[in-house]
Each structure stands twice: as structure tokens, then as C-alpha cells.
Amino acid sequence: MTIRKKYLLLSALIDFLIVFTVGIFSLKSENFLFNYLFYPIIFLVLFKINIRLWMHLYSNYMNVLDNELDPEKFIELTENEYDRNKNKKYRNYMKLNLSAGYSSAGKIETAYEKLKEVDLSRKLYRERDKILYYYNEALFLITFGKKEKATEIYNKHILEEIEKIKNNKKLGEIYCSLLKVLEEMLFHENDNEKMIEILNEALKKTKAKRQNLGFKYLLATYKEKIGEIQEAMELYKEVIENGNKLYIVQEAKEKLENINRI
Incomplete structure (x- = not known):
């Protein structure tokens, strides 16, 4: 069962039980004004419950990759989401996860191919996901030895997307560590001491286990370069143990x- 289907079934069940219970209660009440004011509150509560339900289900799905660290299982789940949903916007978003x-x-x-299949002309679920798109594209290009192209992506697209969230303190903090690492890789890759400093700062802000270990692996490579072998x-x-x-x-x-x- 896909996340969306599970969400729709559970939300429908929760909505029915709450509305049914409130309906019976309101029938017993003779206070018309109370009922009139009560129903909008109930619908607001249902709206918030449904949002939390979706976030919970989606978070459990993402935890397979971010905290359980099982990419093959995550790929299988994501392909199931992609294949069994007709919603084009949702399918487009699943390509990012693939x-x-x-x-x-x-x-x-394969990861790069899936990324390039994402249709950026369609609005993603969160506009800030464009930052992640271009961030990952730049990292892939660096891996392929196309640093000049990666720098072009940074200057042309990432800086533009950063400008859109610069007044959002929370989002700024989330993406700051990621982009600092990318900046150093693009413009100061040979400054090992600076890379170590940036990675240590990034490690203080990362929450997902996958990202944390990724930074630690990268940090280890730079420690090795400067002779801090132990x-x-x-x-x-x-990294091996966890x-x-x-x-x-x-x-x-x-x-x-x-x-x-x-």
C-alpha cells in the first residue's frame, strides 16, 4: 500500500469517526449558536490532524533512507509510490527521492539520470526543494569531474533560490551548512584546513543520520590528506559501524x- 493510499484511508476513517461523534453530540444539544460555532472548529481540527497524519506517514517513509540507512528498501518503496500513483505532481516529486x-x-x-527527469516547470511540493535539486546536481557534476559546470549551476540557480528564502531564518539554517560545504568544494577544494572547519560546523547542525555520516566520511578524507591519520x-x-x-x-x-x- 502506498503512502498516499494509506493516508487517504486513515484520514477518511479519522474524519468519519470525529464527525460522527460530534454529530451525535450536537443532536443532543439545543444550543444552535454553540453548534454553529463548533463545526468550524471541528473542521479546523480535522485539517490539522490530516496534516500531522501525512507528515507522520511521510516521515516514517523517509526514515528508511535517512535513519535506517537502507537505500535499496527506500528505492523499492519509492518506485512503488511512483508506479501506483497517477498524480503527476506527486510522481514528479518522487523522482527527487529516487x-x-x-x-x-x-x-x-542512475541517480543523476533520475534527477534530470524531474520537471522543474512543474511546481514542486515545496519551492525550496529546488535548492536541493540544484545542490545535488552540482554534487553529481563535481563527482563526474565537471566542476566548471557545477560552478555555473551554483552561480546561476542556487544563488537565485537562496535569495528567495533569505528572510526565512529557519530555512536559512537548514540549508546553510549544506551550501557552505558545496561552496568550499567549488571554490576552496584544496584548502584542506578550511574544508575541515566547514565540515565540523556542518556536523553540529545535521540531524539526519545519513547526512551526518556523509559529512563524517568526507571529513575523514580531508583529515587523511593533512596527515591526521588516526x-x-x-x-x-x-561510518562502517553505523x-x-x-x-x-x-x-x-x-x-x-x-x-x-x-
């Missing part, structure tokens, strides 16, 4: 093996 899943599984080329090894070990099925687990194992051969 890209995230394939990226976390180490299938970078610290790098500890970070690689932490990364479950993320592809960076295998990458960290190979890094450790190479260090131990020296």
Missing part, C-alpha cells in the same frame, strides 16, 4: 585497508 536513494546506494549515474581512521570506523547499507560504508572499508597497508 535520485536520493540511488545516490545513497552508490549508483551515481582521526581519519576513527571516522572511517564510525552506515548500515550506505555505499560509503564500502568506501570507508577500502580507505581503511589502504591506510593499514602503508
